[in-house]
Amino acid sequence: MNSLANIIHVSLLSIMKNKRRNIFTMIGIIIGIAAVITIMSLGNGFKQSANKEFSNAGASKGAALIDYLPQDFNATNRNPFTDADIDLARQVKGVKDARIKEDDTFGLSSKASTEKKEANISVVKKKAVESPEKGSGFTEDDNMMESRVATISSSVADELFKGDAIGKTIYIDGMGFEVVGISNHAQIQNIVNIPTRTVKHYLPNLKSGSPQLEILFDEKENKKTIANDVADKLNRSGSASGFGEYQYTDLEEMMKSVGKIFDSITYFVAAVAGISLFIAGIGVMNVMYISVAERTEEIAIRRAFGAKSRHIEFQFLIESVILCLIGGIIGLILGILIASLVDALTPEYIKSAVSLGSIILAVGVSTFIGVVFGWIPARSASKKELIDIIK
Structure with a gap:
């Protein structure tokens, strides 16, 4: 026993x-x-x-993101990261490469117009919007076929069509889109939802309202030091240095x-x-x-x-x-x-x-x-x- x-x-x-x-x-x-x-x-x-989410936002070990904060948010949008700015970033010791990273989470800035009116909008890429408040919306098949359709928020519908927008046409960057639904967004007011593939095909020039500069370097390097050096160099010689501030936020520390x-x-x-x-x-x-x-x-x-x-x-x-x-x-x-x-x-x-x-x-x-x-x-x-x- x-x-x-x-x-x-x-x-x-x-x-x-x-x-x-x-x-x-x-x-x-x-x-x-x-x-x-x-x-x-x-x-x-x-x-x-x-x-x-933090990794997608640039908290990975081999990359860092440089943001630009304009002094006047109501001023005309200025591109803070030109080709010259990218070359400046690449000159900083430890930087392997630099490129623009556009976060379209909150939409791509643009204007929507009809024959008589125009409105500032944020274009949001969606694979499908099948249950809007009004209208039929669009499906994944529309996305695959790159159909020129869109759903708009009630604020855009009121501003451009006095609410009666279903079946009408709006023009974005010179391209016409049929309004197939009215669908609001919790975080953005003047939104226009368009199929993802349609945006890539017909609206390739749309830019995010808040672009970021992504710098790449060896994981063994001191991330914080290199990123701050890039931000300092851009604040001295960047194309938009006199209209705002370039800065690095340590998202990795925030993630921890x-x-x-x-x-x-x-x-x-x-x-x-x-x-x-x-x-x-x-x-x-x-x-x-x-x-x-x-x-x-x-x-x-x-x-x-x-x-x-x-x-x-x-x-x-x-x-x-x-x-x-x-x-x-x-x-x-x-x-x-x-x-x-x-x-x-x-x-x-x-x-x-x-x-x-x-x-x-x-x-x-x-x-x-x-x-x-x-x-x-x-x-x-x-x-x-x-x-x-x-x-």
């Missing part, structure tokens, strides 16, 4: 002998672990999504800070959810005390055959750990399923990511509960002497 395999076998038989009681005992552990895993998976998903905030929130909420594990541990201790009381004869027989106190203690301790591990594994699976379900129901807003650390945490916490809350009953069982049991 001293071998670990035999101890585990006896423990499983004991757990199966009282299935209903042990299942109810495990429910607390299952709920606690599932809650912790769900929260950590969603927290990791948010963190990965944020890191991806945001990651720390996400981790802090995730661990705090997970810790609150994990309070139920303490209650579950009390339940495990109670069940183990009952098991010790019910198996007094077994303890007596083992004592008669020469089992020592540590053998008895180890037997009951292993039973407690196995009971908690089973609950922990079920909770882990349940937590992953819940996180995946939330992910599936809200694919555009919430992403889940189960990490190896979460799995190790679930197994580790379950084992810890089994050891901590099973040790006292196991110790109680080990102190039972054969003479005391016979009396």
Whole structure:
């Protein structure tokens, strides 16, 4: 009976002998672990999504972005990154290459016109807009066929057509587009949604209202130093240096800070959810005390055959750990399923990511509960002497 395999076998038989009681005992552990895993998976998903957005915005190790802030945002748009500015950036020591990176997240600046009116707009590239507030919108087939169609915001419709825009034609950069829907955007006012391939084909000259200069260098180089040197050189000799300021923002540091905030929130909420594990541990201790009381004869027989106190203690301790591990594994699976379900129901807003650390945490916490809350009953069982049991 001293071998670990035999101890585990006896423990499983004991757990199966009282299935209903042990299942109810495990429910607390299952709920606690599932809650912790769900929260950590969603927290990791948010963190990965944020890191991806920062990377897309220039937070990667081998690249940095230089922004331009004009003194007067209402002034006529000036191109702050000319070919001469790009050549200046390439002259800075450590820079391998420089190029324009245009962020069209908030639209490409342009003007929309009819025969009599004109309006400032932001052109947003979309693969499809199938459910606008008014009209039919356009589909992915329109995108593939590079159809000259567009949906416009209500503000543009009111300004150009007094609201009656469906079926009318607007002109952008000399090209006509049929209005097939009115669809507003949460972040931008005067928007015009046009199929992505159509924009690339018919409106290749549209520029972002906030272009950035992307500089590339070896990952071993000091990113911050090189980027600041480029910004300083452009502020001295750049084509738009007298009308605004070139500056570098360390997005990598911001990404780390945001990651720390996400981790802090995730661990705090997970810790609150994990309070139920303490209650579950009390339940495990109670069940183990009952098991010790019910198996007094077994303890007596083992004592008669020469089992020592540590053998008895180890037997009951292993039973407690196995009971908690089973609950922990079920909770882990349940937590992953819940996180995946939330992910599936809200694919555009919430992403889940189960990490190896979460799995190790679930197994580790379950084992810890089994050891901590099973040790006292196991110790109680080990102190039972054969003479005391016979009396």
